[in-house]
Amino acid sequence: MATSQTLDRTLTALADPTRRAILQRLSAGEARVTEVARPFNMSLNAVSKHILVLERAKLVKRRRMGREHFLSYRPEPLDAAAKWMAETRTFWAGRLDALEQLLREEDAAKP
């Protein structure tokens, strides 16, 4: 039903630069908590909390293997965001074209 709360969680999770960086890291493939945390200039605990926020938003899934937790990226929650944008037609109008073009340009850049 795309509760407003779901959308809130998704957008709130996305609104933080650290969390966006984490997602970008994970979009390149699974990684453990420590690995994800390494590049950041903050405590492991802080990163762990950010991961929890992403997990609550279902943008990240955790797979426990012994003492290691493997994190992976989950795109599903973006459906709600896309839906909201579609509902706010004028809002979104034209953006889709821009996005399509961006993606096409990216494809064109790679052989």
Place this chain on the structure above:
Amino acid sequence: MATSQTLDRTLTALADPTRRAILQRLSAGEARVTEVARPFNMSLNAVSKHILVLERAKLVKRRRMGREHFLSYRPEPLDAAAKWMAETRTFWAGRLDALEQLLREEDAAKP
């Protein structure tokens, strides 16, 4: 250049349900501050603050006409969001199809 800060402002603005509702209202056309505020169960001042956040994110533009301020919706900041999503390819992959389909369904529903 799509500063991380720009993206932050956009997504932070979008992360609040009141502000999303305001944008939806404005996507239906210009309105004054008081008009925008009316449906909400909070003080005019609170709504005024939300509008300032949307303005700072450039999602809303203000046109002063005497004592009345007319607000209108501005979609441009979403470019940065779209760009970020395009950059996080795996992240976004598949979502575009879903969005396209949603929009096509909407179009089909209207003669």
Place this chain on the structure above:
DNA sequence: AATATATTCAACCTTTTGGTTGAATGTGAA
């Protein structure tokens, strides 16, 4: 000029957020 309307500014309060450090838990390695 006096009053009403549209809006923001300022001060304040409470809750949430993003970070810290230190201890606890669970698992693997010596």
Place this chain on the structure above:
DNA sequence: TTCACATTCAACCAAAAGGTTGAATATATT
């Protein structure tokens, strides 16, 4: 068993967010 490692839990803190009320400002209306 003992020690190291991976991760979270708990308590704490400062700053930001979201709301309130009351006063200020600017513009209309009478």
